[in-house]
Structure formats: C-alpha cells, structure tokens
Amino acid sequence: MSEADDKKAEIDRALSALCESFPARFLGAETEQALRDENAKILGKKGELSAILKELGRVAPEARKAIGEAANAVKAKVEAGFEARLRELAMRKRDAELNARPFDLTLPARVPLPRGHRHPISIVREELVQIFRSMGFAVFDGPDIDTEENNFGKLGYPPDHPATDMQDTFYTDKGHLLRSHTSNIQIRAMSTMKPPFAFIAPGTVFRRDDDMTHSPMFHQLEAFLVDEHVTLAHLRGVLSEFAARLFGDGTPVRLRPSYFPFVEPGAEVDLGCPFCKDEKTGKRLGCGVCKHTGFIEIMGCGMIHPTVFEACGIDPEKYSGFALGLGLERTAMVRYGIPNLRMMFENDPRFLSQF
Ligand SMILES: [Zn+2]
Known part of the structure; x- marks a missing residue:
C-alpha cells in the first residue's frame, strides 16, 4: 500500500471514530453552554473535523472526493445531534421551571413602595x-x-x-x-x-x-x-x-x-x-x-x-x-x-x- 492509501485509511478511521463518539459527548453536556463548547470542539474552525481534513492534501487526488463526501455526512450528523440535544436541554429547563414552586404574583413586596402625592x-x-x-x-x-x-x-x-x-x-x-x-x-x-x-x-x-x-x-x-x-x-x-x-x-x-x-x-x-x-x-x-x-x-x-x-x-x-x-x-x-x-x-x- 502506498503512503497515500495509508493516509486515506487513517482519515476514514478518524471520521468513523468521530461519528461514533459525538453522541456520547453531547449527552454528557448538561447545560446549553457545555453543549455549545463541545460542538465547537468538533465543528469549530480549529475543531477536530478541520484537523482531520488537513491531511486531505496527502491523499491521492482521485480519493479526495469520497473523503469529502464522508466528511460532509459526518458534519451533518453532528449538526443534527447538536440541535436535538439543544432542544432536549431547553425542554428539560422548561420542565424544571414548571415543576418548581409556583411563583406567587400576589405576594406583597418586601420593601413597601413609597406612595407619591400632590405637589x-x-x-x-x-x-x-x-x-x-x-x-x-x-x-x-x-x-x-x-x-x-x-x-x-x-x-x-x-x-x-x-x-x-x-x-x-x-x-x-x-x-x-x-x-x-x-x-x-x-x-x-x-x-x-x-x-x-x-x-x-x-x-x-x-x-x-x-x-x-x-x-x-x-x-x-x-x-x-x-x-x-x-x-x-x-x-x-x-x-x-x-x-x-x-x-x-x-x-x-x-x-x-x-x-x-x-x-x-x-x-x-x-x-x-x-x-x-x-x-x-x-x-x-x-x-x-x-x-x-x-x-x-x-x-x-x-x-x-x-x-x-x-x-x-x-x-x-x-x-x-x-x-x-x-x-x-x-x-x-x-x-x-x-x-x-x-x-x-x-x-x-x-x-x-x-x-
Ligand atoms: Zn404672624
């Protein structure tokens, strides 16, 4: 096998690994911010997907198209996973609010409000x-x-x-x-x-x-x-x-x-x-x-x-x-x-x- 073929196989493996690992990583994010951070680590400009594709230049030109398509598919899956987890976290937050102690609008203010009067x-x-x-x-x-x-x-x-x-x-x-x-x-x-x-x-x-x-x-x-x-x-x-x-x-x-x-x-x-x-x-x-x-x-x-x-x-x-x-x-x-x-x-x- 040529070096270019090795490189292609290496990129394929990396893409598969990413594809398998991201759902668990998203699931591990318990807040919206943590989720966004995790997403940026994968899809960000200096993220893992970009790092993998940097090696594309060392792959035989005729194999590049297939890798590009595979990378796009991974990217689409990650994006869908991110959106789904985002909705899940929002729903969970809303449920927590609804199940919390009810907010009583009729409670008097702690500090009595000063009343105005005529000049x-x-x-x-x-x-x-x-x-x-x-x-x-x-x-x-x-x-x-x-x-x-x-x-x-x-x-x-x-x-x-x-x-x-x-x-x-x-x-x-x-x-x-x-x-x-x-x-x-x-x-x-x-x-x-x-x-x-x-x-x-x-x-x-x-x-x-x-x-x-x-x-x-x-x-x-x-x-x-x-x-x-x-x-x-x-x-x-x-x-x-x-x-x-x-x-x-x-x-x-x-x-x-x-x-x-x-x-x-x-x-x-x-x-x-x-x-x-x-x-x-x-x-x-x-x-x-x-x-x-x-x-x-x-x-x-x-x-x-x-x-x-x-x-x-x-x-x-x-x-x-x-x-x-x-x-x-x-x-x-x-x-x-x-x-x-x-x-x-x-x-x-x-x-x-x-x-
Ligand atoms: Zn007087």
Whole structure:
C-alpha cells in the first residue's frame, strides 16, 4: 500500500471514530453552554473535523472526493445531534421551571413602595379653586402663549410703557409672548362672553425675574366678576369670605391702595396672620411669617378699569366688576413656611415628601 492509501485509511478511521463518539459527548453536556463548547470542539474552525481534513492534501487526488463526501455526512450528523440535544436541554429547563414552586404574583413586596402625592403648588391650587367654586366662580382657561394685545394692550398697557418693564417676558415672535400673568384669560373671557359672569383662572405665567423669591416660571390664580352695579363692597365681601375659608373665621382683611394698570382703584390685600393668632383674644402677636406685622401680603385686587371694558367690547357705563390675583407659590410659601421659592421647582424628594 502506498503512503497515500495509508493516509486515506487513517482519515476514514478518524471520521468513523468521530461519528461514533459525538453522541456520547453531547449527552454528557448538561447545560446549553457545555453543549455549545463541545460542538465547537468538533465543528469549530480549529475543531477536530478541520484537523482531520488537513491531511486531505496527502491523499491521492482521485480519493479526495469520497473523503469529502464522508466528511460532509459526518458534519451533518453532528449538526443534527447538536440541535436535538439543544432542544432536549431547553425542554428539560422548561420542565424544571414548571415543576418548581409556583411563583406567587400576589405576594406583597418586601420593601413597601413609597406612595407619591400632590405637589404643594397643586395642593394650594386645588384648595383655592375649591374656595372660589364654592362661592360661585367657574374655571376659565386660556393659552400660555398669547398675543401682546391680550397680555398687555387690552389691559391698558400702552406700547413700550415702562410698566411693562416690571414684567418683561419672553417673546416667541413679534406680537406673541409667554403670558406674564393670568389676566390674558380675563381679557379672553370679557371679549367673548356677555356679563354677568364670575370666573377664576389658575395658570402658569412667565417673567424674567430669577432670585430667592422670584422664578421665571410661576403660577397665579385670578378671579374676576362682572355684572351691573358691582362695587368695591362686593369685592370686600368676597375677600372676607375668602380669608375666612383659607385661614379661618374672622380672619381680618386689610386693603392698601396700590397701582395696577388695569384696575381703578387698585389695592394690595393683607390677611391676618394665622400663625401667631392668640386663640383667646384673636389678636395677632407677630411672628417670622408675617414679619411681626400680624398681616400677610397675599394678593392684588381692584375694580376693573373702564378702558379695559371698552377694549373688550363691554359697556363701562352699564357694567362694572372686580378682579383679584394671587401667586400660588407665594400662598404655598406662607401656608407651609417655605423660605425659598425655588425649592418648589427643584424636585428634591426630601423637600417634597414633607407635604
Ligand atoms: Zn404672624
């Protein structure tokens, strides 16, 4: 026998040996990874089959085709064996899972999940809305971006008037801006509705201020009422009722004359401080919240200016009305003794979890 024939016989034997040994080797693999490793040892680039076929060059050329076919047959058997064992292992794993102790979805979590709650501004807003609704005011909504005309013009701010500097805001384009107060809603209501009506307008407003007590974004709530023969006495009555519902019966209300372009007369409203009230005498003794004055500045108000009525198409000879507005952040700060307005926008759970 020639050397080439010897080589052919050697390769045939090696292929047969491989063919006989692989089923036991696959069966011995107890995990998917072990099975894949074993498969790679046989069929991988540097595996046993490749090693056997490296000798093919030393076989007589006419015998090579037969060896190639035999090798392919072995390879196909190994691949089929691998797939079968893979399915078997997967089935076994699945059975083990099904037979294991059942997974109880109804068990409570080991760590109690913390419950979320409303933000202090939301709490205050809902409380204020509730108070005004119970007095007959309905909620009216309006857009955050409005025309300069609705935000300033119709409220009696002449173009480029220095008063607009107090609330210089963010313009999106010429003639449109982020509203600097919720009074744009008052304008929209008065321009489209026929009196009598009483509305509240809670919403987000935008200015350029940014310091300890000011934020470029904050929240206001505005209330306004229009009818025939509405006087300052009606405004005073609503304020007294509001004070009683917010801080308790008999809370004193104090009006201090002040300037707002869209009301005449205008006033700042102070409410008796609820934090230093002596329960026996009802006197306010003074505390840090009220800066030892016994009163807390809470809002601005006034009788709607006749020029505002005219701008909205309401006859100021026939109708009159009042408007009042307050900041929700300011109200929350007073209510909860929060020293820094920006804490309300930092979303620190240590702060928010206290409400
Ligand atoms: Zn006080």
